[in-house]
Amino acid sequence: MSEYQYYEFLALDRPLDEDDVRQVRALSTRADITATRFVNEYHWGDFRGDPTKLVEELYDAHLYYANWGSRRLLLRLPAGSLTAEEANAYAMDEALGVWSRSGHTLLDFSVSSEDGGEWEFETSYTLSAFVGLRAELAAGDLRPLYLAWLAGLTAWELAEDDEENYAREVEPPVPAGLASLTGAQRALVDFLGVDADLLAAAAEGSRPATADTVDHKALAAFIAGLPAADKDALLVEAALGTASPGPRLLARYRAAATVPGPRDEAGRRTAAELLDAAYRRRTGRRQQEQEARTAAEQARARAAAEAQEARLDKLAQNTGQAWREVDDLIAQKKAGAYDAAVVILSDLRTLEARTGGTTDFDRRAGELRAAHRGKPSLMQRFDGMGIPSS
Template sequence: MSEYQYYEFAAIDRPLTRSEMAELRAISTRAVISPHRFTNHYEWGDLKADPADWMRDYFDAFVYSTNWGSCHLSLRLPATAFHKAQLRPFITRTTLAVKSSNAHWILDWTLDDSENEDRFAEDDGSGWMRRLMPLRDELLRGDLRPLYLGWLAAGAALDDDAKEPDVPPGLAALSPAQQALVEFLEIDPDLLQAASAGTAASMPGGDDGAKRMTAWLDTWQTPDMKDVLTKLALGQGRDAERQVTSHYAAWLKARQPVVVDVPRRRMAVLRELAQSAAAVRQAREAKAQARREAKRRSQHDATLRRLMAAPHESWKTIDALAARGTATGYDQAMRLLVELAEAYALVFNREAFNHELQRFLVPHAKRGALLRRLADAGLWSV
């Protein structure tokens, strides 16, 4: 596996200016830079800057991946999106960090020292930004599931007495971006199953989006609507979208049902539930494997029975292949002989096959390479 580090930054709320792009170009001459992107794939060297500084100054999203099994996701959101008290319960020492600036929150999800070597050998990091970026919009809409997943990813490092944050609704039906975060952080699927057990089935309001939207619009005051339309007319579309998103998220939060006296589980309880979930999953997978094996065996037996409908044709083919006197011919003949031996055992018996094999070998008795292959396959004793 060759060494690499992959950096990708995205500017979402506003594009980079020419001056800012020039500043980035002065730091990296090989990077691909546009008003909305910075990407670079290092096979030697490193980025000569601190990504945290760039997230404060330029970008709204950052993905980092390396061949040695570490990856990182950062998202920058307006400071108005959350109160600090909302974020604090999800913070861990290892997987989810929260930083703040004057105008933003910066959320960092981290996976260090993955043991999945195949993943990082095959994945150069370039596909994660597209899959993970929708998390930012989900968080702006008040969806806390990405934060809970960040806490859950630290499961192995948490003490048994550590208590989980309040479990957000919909944990059992993750969005595609949230499922990508599960893969990105390599969250134990059994632990996720345990965490989602008994939680609210869906986000507030269910799937009736049109009715929710109509009810929300009825609450808007005329000055608020005029302000949004003015921003759109002045070309400030992203500011208008952020204002609408923030207003809608606040309305949704206000409509969330108040759940009283829901116990927060200790990590020890979640681990016990995960073990039970693993047992259920393994039993389910074993049944599925048994069904697949039975289907494969049935199909294989059907193939063998078709061979026995005209076994003389198979013997003619095998004889012609052996007569070539080549290694390729012998190998092809052996594959057919092994299959034919199974067919005879299924339909007749092995003695019938051995009798036909002796007849076949009469003209080929001096083909040592063929006989050795037969012996290796257990079809003939030299």
């Protein structure tokens, strides 16, 4: 199996300066490098740089995947937009790592080669599919983090992990809108290999997504009621460029206006409960799919039988013409014509059996066999349908 690795980095909040570009170019002579983007494909060898360090110091997003199954998406956000403490509630070794560095929160979405399976290049990605996750997280949409936690459960189930872990592990806070993911979130589901039935089971405990429209008067009243210290902190962050206060304020406003959902009231589910629910869904879905396939096969069989009956009814009106057509087809001495002749012969035999006729078919077919015994290809077809020698 040939080797393939894909590396991409994006600088979104601040472009690289000339010194930064020179530093990165020293790590790869063949990469496509600009002040905002680095991309390279490796068919042999490895990238000489440290992707984690590059994101901690220079870039805001990194994408990596290899054809042996390893996948990684690394995002950096200002800590004022998303704290490591908030994100850590969703961290799981198998899918999401979280840490802080230099005023930023770093999120490491990853799948190991054992869990990822061999990569299908028809579904390869670029970072453009995922950068929207940063804005969503900054606005308080924590669905990407919950999806990573589900990816960890998917890996557990595939590995048939200790069931005691399933009983001890309790789901993190369930964000709204799991049943209606954004495009970037759907790409993350595919990238991390989140089980579709597990996601559907988890979505049962998720409130509907919050509408994008905002009541301006209600928002103004909410901001007016914030403590002065909170407002001052947001303005300082905005002045220093360490965070954008707009998404954060909207996130706080929506959180305050949200009505508690079923999971908030009934308590969070364990991993075991979610995996059991996913298993029931999977079993039911597969049963329905099998029933649908069986019904489709039966419908096709009925249609074929009806078509044959109609064909036999027409054939019964002039069997003499059918025998002459068989002679004409055999005279062509072509494989396709032989096949067509055999189809007509099969219908003639079926017609005789249906009408309870004599053994006229065996006699006439035997005469055909005797007359054309020098045609081995035709004889093989006659053998296949059991036409006896005369």
